[in-house]
Amino acid sequence: MFDTEKIKGSIPPVVTPFKNGEVDYDAYAELIDFQVKEGSHGVLVNGTTAEPSTLTITERNKIVDVATETVNGRIPVVAATGSQSLAETEALTAHATKRGVDALLIVTPYYIKPPQRGLVEYYLNLAGQHETPWMIYHIPGRTAVNVTLDSMKHICDQSASFIGMKHAVNDLGFASECLAAFGEDFKIFVGLEELSFPMMSIGACGLMNAVGNLRPGILADMCHAVWNSDLVKAQSLHHRLLEINQAVFYDTNPIPMKYMMKRLGIMPENEHRLPMTPASPELEKRLDGVLNRAGLL
Numbered sequence: 001m002f003d004t005e006k007i008k009g010s011i012p013p014v015v016t017p018f019k020n021g022e023v024d025y026d027a028y029a030e031l032i033d034f035q036v037k038e039g040s041h042g043v044l045v046n047g048t049t050a051e052p053s054t055l056t057i058t059e060r061n062k063i064v065d066v067a068t069e070t071v072n073g074r075i076p077v078v079a080a081t082g083s084q085s086l087a088e089t090e091a092l093t094a095h096a097t098k099r100g101v102d103a104l105l106i107v108t109p110y111y112i113k114p115p116q117r118g119l120v121e122y123y124l125n126l127a128g129q130h131e132t133p134w135m136i137y138h139i140p141g142r143t144a145v146n147v148t149l150d151s152m153k154h155i156c157d158q159s160a161s162f163i164g165m166k167h168a169v170n171d172l173g174f175a176s177e178c179l180a181a182f183g184e185d186f187k188i189f190v191g192l193e194e195l196s197f198p199m200m201s202i203g204a205c206g207l208m209n210a211v212g213n214l215r216p217g218i219l220a221d222m223c224h225a226v227w228n229s230d231l232v233k234a235q236s237l238h239h240r241l242l243e244i245n246q247a248v249f250y251d252t253n254p255i256p257m258k259y260m261m262k263r264l265g266i267m268p269e270n271e272h273r274l275p276m277t278p279a280s281p282e283l284e285k286r287l288d289g290v291l292n293r294a295g296l297l
Contacts, residue, residue, distance in 0.1 A: 004133050004163055007076050007103050007187060008205040009041025010219040012212025013049040015254050015261065016063065018271040023059050025066050027267055031213070032070040034266065038216035041206065041223065042076035043067060044105065046092075048142065048168075049210040049254045052080065054273040057088060061095040068099050078208075082107030082137060089126060097130040104134040105166055105208075110143035116151045127159040134161055139168035139191060149177055156182060166191045166208050172199060179203045193245035197238035200226045210248050210257050211241065214266070247290045255279050260287055264296060 012035060017027035035043050045067045046052045046060050055063070064079050071077050079096035081104050083089045093104060106126060108119060127134060136155075140146045147165075155162050167175055168191025175188050179202070188204040190196050193211050200207070200223070212219045218237055225234035250256045258270035259279040270278050279287065291297045 004103070004187075007042065007078070007133065007163070009223045010039075010207045010209075010212055010216065011042035011044050011076070011078055011189065012040055012216060012219070013044040013047030013080075013208055013210060014067075015210075015213050015258055015267070016050040016052075016055065017267050017269060018273060019269055021271075021273070023055070023063065024269070025062065027269075028063060029066050029070045031267060032067050035212075035216055036071065036074050039220040040075065040212060040216045041220060042078055042102070043071065044078045044080060044208050045101075046080040047105065047137075047208065048080075048107075048139065049213065049257065050080075051254065051273065051276060054276065057091055060092055064096050064099050064101065068101065076102035078103045078105055078135075080105040080107065080137065082109070084109050084111050086122060086125070090129065093126060093130060097132045101132065103163070104130075104132055105137045106134060107137035107139065108143045108145050108147060110145075113144050116148055119145070119147060120151050120154045123155050123162075124158055127155075127161055131161060133163045134159075135163060135187065135189070136165040137168070137191075138165050141169060149174070149181060152178065153181060163187050164189070164205070167199070167204075168192055170195065172202060175199055175204060176202055193241070193248055196222065196241070196245070197226070197234050200234070201231065209245075210253050211245055213254075213257055214244065214260055214264070215241070243290050244294055247287060250286060251279065251283055252276065256283065256287055259284060260291060263288065263291060 017024040079101040081092035164187025166189040189208040190199045193209050222237040261267045262270040
């Protein structure tokens, strides 16, 4: 049995550190421990910010192993197990469920642009292979496909373990429609930094934001402020984070985030795998300005 009540709050998608072209698993364990100590309510493993499309299945599975071992039950672990391939998603999902992760996040298959009936069958096929709570990762800007409300209803009717979605698109209306259709227990996680406070104010249960790699405590505080109905404090924290939230997208995520993490000593390197590349000198200067204005340097 899984306790889905604790799957809420700030659950940052942890970046993948590389060293000389290889995944630095020791540094990754330190990043996971950093999240626990800074007060995050959970960690998201192999999310978009982790550059999963540059990782092998073996590497993604090893990252799940390191995360679950490092967390050791202190906070929930959500594993992103989606791919463009059903076979890869099945393999990743089977490993994550065997490791006992608290929930799964499965992205809409990217590049292929499937029809809605294909999406429904895809998700129900996967849901029939395990009992772990799972969510849809809705990020049409990267996958080129939307999930419609009707498709969500079909999935919800046929999968008891379907509990929500990460909503990474600028569409508060769709979030409201989902909450109206599925009830307040339907878990919506904010996937766009700029919508953190607005979407939580209408009923989202938490955040899965890349900026949580840099400032975990503030995001956790924002969640608590909303839960405590202290919207003045939550709004204030939202505005404090404005420029850093914007900086995440000065280049393709997580290029700016990795640079800022290295600059602040949170991780040793800001290495990427091609076709991703580290921040340019011009971007580094721009990001240093952001960190200075935020009082972090």
